[in-house]
Amino acid sequence: MAKRKSSSGGWLESARTILYAALIAVGIRTVAFEPFNIPSGSMIPTLLVGDYLFVSKFSYGYSRHSLPFSPNLFSGRIFGSLPQRGDVAVFKLPRDNATDYIKRIVGLPGDRIQVRGGVLHINGQPVRREYLGPYLVEGEGPRPVPARLYRETLPALGGQPARAHEIIEATDDGPFDNTPEFRVPEGYVFAMGDNRDNSLDSRAMNAVGFVPLENLVGRAEFIFFSVDGDAGSWWEVWTWPRAIRWNRLFTAVR
The missing domain is CATH 1.20.5 (Single alpha-helices involved in coiled-coils or other helix-helix interfaces)
Known part of the structure; x- marks a missing residue:
């Protein structure tokens, strides 16, 4: 006994x-932090398919979407703060409040956002875009897709400095390269993918549209693991050495 x-x-x-x-x-x-993985190429070249990253949950305060399964316990945000223009953020898709999306915040409440000839305009002013060279998009089909690599510099705002990041464009005459002007309502932000011609984002008003501040989950901070398409299942550890993108491990998301 x-x-x-x-x-x-x-x-x-x-x-x-x-x-x-x-x-x-x-x-x-x-x-504090929640891990996410990147399943699509909408944020190439900043984020690649197979990247695993940590998102800081405290960056914008807490909403019901900070909790597992987004229980409807309260509305709004606790300790809330606005994202900075240029942040890469995870948010819940507004149309279902369940699907996780990751995009770059380019428009804040009150901003006027428009794309003309592939060039982002904020409050009527074109955002500086510097051509860096050709770029091959891999993993989006059976063969690499040619594109153009640019450095885009978002304008300074208040005490925040101008922020530069890389984007790619396959064309400057695609479906989202010429848009109407969008005025971001109070309580919302405007998000776009860095792979400008292959991103379903706020430019698609019927699919994504403006993102409520309440739907923000957190800010992408750094990549802790990255693996390309040569990897097998997660348990096939013998495939890791040739599949891990070693140069991306523990790099900050900018």
Whole structure:
């Protein structure tokens, strides 16, 4: 009997340890950092398919979408703050409040956003775009797709400096390269992918549109793992050395 009691106590202790570990993990995921992976090429060249990154949950404060499964416990944000123009952010797709999207915030409340001839305009002014050279988009089809690589510099705002990042364009005459002017409402932001001709984003009003501040999950901070299409299943560790993109590990998202 004593042996049985000891065994039972051991199981209870193990279960309690697992429960505590789960609660700690959920707490960290809710208030600090949450891992995400990149399944599509809409943020190339900043983020590649197969990148795994951490998102800081505290950057913009907390909403119901900070919690697992987005329970409808409260509305708005607690300790809320506006993102900076140029932040790469994860948000819940407004039309279902469930699907995770990751894009770059280019428009803040009150901004006027328009794309003309492939060039982003903010409040009537063209955003500086510097051509860097040709770029081959890989992983989006059976063969690489040619594009053009640019450095785009978003204008300074208040005490925030101008922020530069890279984008790619396949053409300057695609469906989203000439848009009407969008005025971002209060309480919303405007998000675009860095792969400008292959990104479903705020330019598509019927699909994404303006993103409520409440839907922001957090800001992308750094890539902790990255693997290309040569990898097998996650458990096939022998495929990792040739598939891991070593130069992307622990790099900041800018």
